[in-house]
Amino acid sequence: MADPAPTLRSLARVLGLSRTTVSDALRGSQRVDPNTAERVRQAAREAGYRRNPLAGALMSELRRSRGTAFHGVLAAIDFNEPDRPAHAARYHRELVVGAEARAVELGFKIEKFSVGHAGVSVQRLDAILQARGIHGVILLPAWDEPDLSNLDWTRFAGIYTDYIIERPALHSVCPDHYRSLLAALQRLAALGYRRPGLFLQKHADERLQYRWGAAFRAFQESHAAIKPVPPLIVDAFAKEEFVRWFRRHKPDVVVGHNTVAIDWMEGCGAELPATHGFVCLNVLMKTRPCAGLDLQPRTLGARATELLIGQLQRNETGIPEWPSTTTIPAHWVDGPTLRTAE
C-alpha cells in the first residue's frame, strides 16, 4: 500500500496507451477497440484503480459546455398552478430564499423557471436547461402529482421538495409532519392539556399519507392520561360541523390549520388562553396571532440545495435507484393562544 493511488495516467503508462484511450475504455466508449477495452478494464481492476468522481464531474462539465464556462447554476422549477392559496405561494418563496442563500455559500446560483399553464412546456424546459448548461434542478411542491418524466434525466440531477414524487422518483426533502405533531402534543401535555383535538381538511391529510392523523392517534394510544377525542377530519371547513364536534367532545386544545376555528371556539364560549387552547399546524396559514408549527421552508430549501450539489459533485445524474426522503422537524412557535405553564 506504499504506492500512491493509481490514476488514469499511471494506468496508461503501464498499458502503453494514452490516458485518453484508457478514459474512453473505462467509460465504455464506442471509439475504442473491444479487445483494448477489455485489457484496460482488467488492468484497472488489478491495479485497484478508482476514478476520482470530483474530477470526472468537473471535466465533463468543462468539456461539454466549452466556451460558455461553468456557471454553477441550479434551476428552481415551479409548476405553474393558477389558483394557489397565499400561504402556499409564501411557502414556495421561502423555500427558494433558503435554497438561494445556501447555493451562494457553496458557490452556486439559482435561477427560477415556471412550467405548465402560463409557463414553458417540459420539452422547452429541457432545451433551455441543456442550452444553459444547467444540470441540477430543485422541483418545488405541486398540489397535483407533478410530471417531469419527459425531461432527459440522464443529464440532470434533481431533488423534489415535498413528500413523494413518482414521475420520476427522485430524492425528496420535506417537513417531518409525523414527528412534529408528536412533539407538539407532548408539549401540550406538559402544559397540562388533557383533551387535545385534531381538526383537519381531509385532502390535506391525504396528501401526507395521513401522517397528521396517524401521529395524533399514535399519541392518544400511547398516553393513558390523554382522553381520546376523535379527530375531526372534514371535506370542507364548515362552522356547524366544527361546533357540533367541539360541543360533543369538549377538547381543551384544538390543533389544526385554519385559525378561523378560534372564532368558532370563542363563539361556543371558550376563552383563549384561559379555558382553551389552539395550535396552528402551519404558521404561514394563520390569520391571527397564535402558537403553531413553523415547517421551516427556508431550512428545507437549504438542505435540498446541499443534497443536490452533493449529487452534482459525485456526477450523479438520472433517477436514483432507491429514492430517499429527507425530513426536518418543525420548529415550535409560541403564541397567545396557549397558557404558559401548568
Added chain:
Amino acid sequence: MADPAPTLRSLARVLGLSRTTVSDALRGSQRVDPNTAERVRQAAREAGYRRNPLAGALMSELRRSRGTAFHGVLAAIDFNEPDRPAHAARYHRELVVGAEARAVELGFKIEKFSVGHAGVSVQRLDAILQARGIHGVILLPAWDEPDLSNLDWTRFAGIYTDYIIERPALHSVCPDHYRSLLAALQRLAALGYRRPGLFLQKHADERLQYRWGAAFRAFQESHAAIKPVPPLIVDAFAKEEFVRWFRRHKPDVVVGHNTVAIDWMEGCGAELPATHGFVCLNVLMKTRPCAGLDLQPRTLGARATELLIGQLQRNETGIPEWPSTTTIPAHWVDGPTLRTAE
C-alpha cells in the same frame, strides 16, 4: 456577454500577475500584499468573475491529500452491546458492507471501531480518531440511547444510522417504516386480503415512535373495505395471548416480526397460503421462508456514507443546526406465505 466567462488565468493575464497570486488573493490568503489583494478583488468584481466551485473542491482535495496515501478515512462506530440478537448483528454488518462499498466508489475507506463495554472509551476514541486524522464518523444503531456527546464535535462530521440521536443531535438515516407498512398493506389489499392484523412487541414500536402501529391504524381508517382488526401489541411474545387474539378477531393475514406466529396460526387450523397469510416486518428476523420487508441496510449504509462525504466536502463539522432524518422505503420480498393473486 460575448466573451467567455473570466477565469483565474484570464484575470491574472489582465492584472499582470500569476494565477496563483490571484487565487490566493481572492481566498484572502495572508501571503498576498493587501494592496495587491484589493486590486485583484476589484478587477474580479468588474470582470464578473465567478469561481468554479467544482474545480475548487477538486483541487482542494487533490492538493491537501497529496502524500497521504489514502484519500480519506471514515470511521464506523459500533456501540458494544453484549447480548445483541443475531438479526441485529446482521443488520449492523449489512449497514457496514453498504457503507464500505459506497466509500470505496467515492475514494474513501472505512475503519471499524467499537466503544463501551469491551471496546474503547469515548475519550480514547476521540484521541484515536484525532491521531488518525479521521473527521467523518458513521454511528451504527444502538438499542439504548447512545451518548457520544463527549466527542469533540467541532472536529467531526457524523451521521447516525437509526431514527433519532439526541446526544448529540446529528443527521440520521433509517428505513421509512411508516411508508413501507402502508405500501405493504396496500399490496395485501390488492391480493384480496380484507382483515389484516398487526402483531408487535411493544418495545419495538416504541423505539420507532409508534410508526408501525400508526401506519396500520391510518390504513384502516382510510380504507372503508378493510375490517378494523385491533393490533396486538404485547410486552413479550406468548402463544396464548396470540391465539386468543387470532381466534377472536380472525385476521386473514398477519403482519409481524416474529415468524413463530406462523406456527401458532397453523396450530389454530390455518393453512398458509391457502386460508391465511403472513408478512414479516424485517426479513432478517425470519426463521422460516415467508414474504416480508427488506429494510435495505446496505442501501442505508451507502446513503449514510454519501451524506457524510458531502458534509466533509463542504467542510461541515460539528452538530447541525437542524438535524435531518433521511429515510428509504423497504423493499418488498415475495414468499410462500401469501397467495399470489386475487
Added chain:
DNA sequence: GCCATGGGTCGGACTGTCCGAACACTTGGT
C-alpha cells in the same frame, strides 16, 4: 561583504473529459 530572515510572488503538478487531428488500413472507381 556575507549570510540569515522573511514578505511577496510564481511555477509545477494534479485530476478526468471532450473534441478534433492523426494515423493505419480497406474499399471502389478509373
Added chain:
DNA sequence: ACCAAGTGTTCGGACAGTCCGACCCATGGC
C-alpha cells in the same frame, strides 16, 4: 497501379483552482 473516400482506432491539447516548495529581493545583524 493509383488515388480518393471511408472506417476504425488512438492520441494530444486544453481546461479548472489549489497547495507547496522555490525563488527573488530588500533588510538587518555581525
